[in-house]
């Protein structure tokens with residue numbers, strides 16, 4: 001399976017810990033999290049080894065991209081807190097929200113809104129967590145490249161998809177989720 005973590009970053013499925021954590025919100029803001037961190041965010045020193053810079057260069061299926069905008073793209077989180085957990089990223093390798101240009105900020109906001117609409121259409125979540133972890137201290141897994149989390153929430157979270165246990169199942173499920181979200185996004189743009 002291809003990893004958003006780059007060539008030298010083995011997929012740390014052992015850290016997935018999808019089931020059994022009752023409070024996803026708490027996990028969203030936990031800095032010591034999952035495989036992006038385990039892969040070593042310190043290794044992300046520039047564009048050449050940044051998963052968010054590498055992702056657009058591969059196919060949507062490989063990178064789990066659900067939408068490519070002009071300045072900003074939307075990708076499924078490889079290590080989701082919930083199924084359908086999306087990341088809204090500028091193509092530019094910038095770390096901080098204040099680094100965005102006016103144009104990037106507008107598209108960043110618009111695609112965050114559209115991500116919510118599409119997820120509502122696909123999976124009818126009853127709530128969302130939106131947020132950016134800024135800096136290592138702020139809990140960012142990849143602090144060097146800005147990304148906004150869009151996490152759909154359901155009462156009792158975990159009803160949307162079967163509980164996920166292994167690498168194979170995760171690959172399959174992420175692929176399915178990506179396809180669903182990408183199709184819904186495309187349909188929404190075409191007014192279907």
Ligand SMILES: [Zn+2]
Pocket residue numbers: 046047050051052053054092093094144145
């Ligand atoms: Zn980057």
